[in-house]
Amino acid sequence: MNIGAAAKSSGVPAKTIRYYESIGLIAPAHRTESGYREFSQIEIDTLRFVQRARSLGFPVKGVALLLDLWRDRSRASSDVKAMAMEHIGDIDRKIAELQSMRDTLLHLSEQCHGDDRPDCPILEGIAG
Amino acid sequence: MNIGAAAKSSGVPAKTIRYYESIGLIAPAHRTESGYREFSQIEIDTLRFVQRARSLGFPVKGVALLLDLWRDRSRASSDVKAMAMEHIGDIDRKIAELQSMRDTLLHLSEQCHGDDRPDCPILEGIAG
DNA sequence: CTTGACCTTCCAGTTTGTGGAAGGTCCATA
DNA sequence: TATGGACCTTCCACAAACTGGAAGGTCAAG
Incomplete structure (x- = not known):
């Protein structure tokens, strides 16, 4: 999935996905040979999580902490x-x-x- | 009154007064020979107005409009x-x-x- | 092969200040 | 008169969380 499809599917605008990558909130996406970003379903799920957490008003740093907790099965x-x-x-x-x-x-x-x-x-x- | 006294008297921090001047929300203050800003009572009153309007949540541009209305006796x-x-x-x-x-x-x-x-x-x- | 919709990076702007550095001024006291 | 501390000045950078736009590369359909 390229960034446009990922944006539609996650609810996070393409520009914002790039921004989140640039500040380290999400991991750098894999790239095709021509340099296009590619997103897997897991990454879409992560973006959706971020979108929902943001819509609940958590600041980006708080979302980063929530993501850590979410991925930590022993939290x-x-x-x-x-x-x-x-x-x-x-x-x-x-x-x-x-x-x-x-x-x-x-x-x-x-x-x-x-x-x-x-x-x-x-x-x-x-x-x- | 210099900027520190104006800040205390109006409730607007000195740094913020300079900022308001820089964006044109308030008129440039008069200067002493050595370059210090000087504030008259009217300017203190204006700063206080700005402070109160901001504390009511008006955005800076809204405060600018309110100041215009305030000074317009025929509003x-x-x-x-x-x-x-x-x-x-x-x-x-x-x-x-x-x-x-x-x-x-x-x-x-x-x-x-x-x-x-x-x-x-x-x-x-x-x-x- | 062209066209249009994608994608890329990078820079700038938004809003409302705050922090700090480098350096000048003013006043009181030794 | 010198000096010290509390002022003042300007200017640059940073904060949060994106958003817009320019310049240019890529992909797929017709």
């Missing part, structure tokens, strides 16, 4: 769970921050007429 | 409100995405023993 599931819980904590902090922004903005917006007049509690609120 | 408050509502929409989308990640991760984590055994529904879930 302890507690190690994986610890990573997941820590990541959930990160997500919770982000949600809380966004929620706080949202609350403030909504509060300010509710006080703003939103008409042709210049009077604007939103700007006043930001100015403090 | 319509509806323009400001529209920006705020759009930004709230962005935030809502981010929150929803994070919430979805969180739900999936928590669901997988709940199925994982988290002990010494290698069996791990989290990795299985990511692998698909």
Whole structure:
């Protein structure tokens, strides 16, 4: 399978596959005589794993760790769970921050007429 | 006021003030004979505005627009409100995405023993 | 043999700063 | 007056995670 087919099959864009290879997240692909990359089913599976882990918000370095655990048949599931819980904590902090922004903005917006007049509690609120 | 005092007074780090100047978000500061930047109270107020708008999650380009509206005494408050509502929409989308990640991760984590055994529904879930 | 869809590498840009090096300035104290 | 420490200056590099585009090679069908 060449990179275009691998991209379609894994959900990771061709450009991104090359990028992942360049940063060492995935192993360098085998090449045909003419230099085209070739991907086996195992490599497609790996790419799909990466894609899913990324879509769960794990940073690329976290995905690298997850890949190591995934391939380590003697891993302890507690190690994986610890990573997941820590990541959930990160997500919770982000949600809380966004929620706080949202609350403030909504509060300010509710006080703003939103008409042709210049009077604007939103700007006043930001100015403090 | 030199840049260090401006930083303390506005909450924007000195390095970041220089950066904002370099990208044109704020006007170039006046300089003393020896080349030090000097900030007036108005500039401190502007920096504080920028700091607050950023902390509400507005991107730098959005802050630039807000600054324009802030300084435009003939603005319509509806323009400001529209920006705020759009930004709230962005935030809502981010929150929803994070919430979805969180739900999936928590669901997988709940199925994982988290002990010494290698069996791990989290990795299985990511692998698909 | 040509054409179009692939593939290759490499460089640049995105966003929002942060860290650090090399060197000039200012003020207080010895 | 000299000197030391805390400022300030510019400039370059790095962070995360890609994405776009240019220039050029390859493959398969008609």
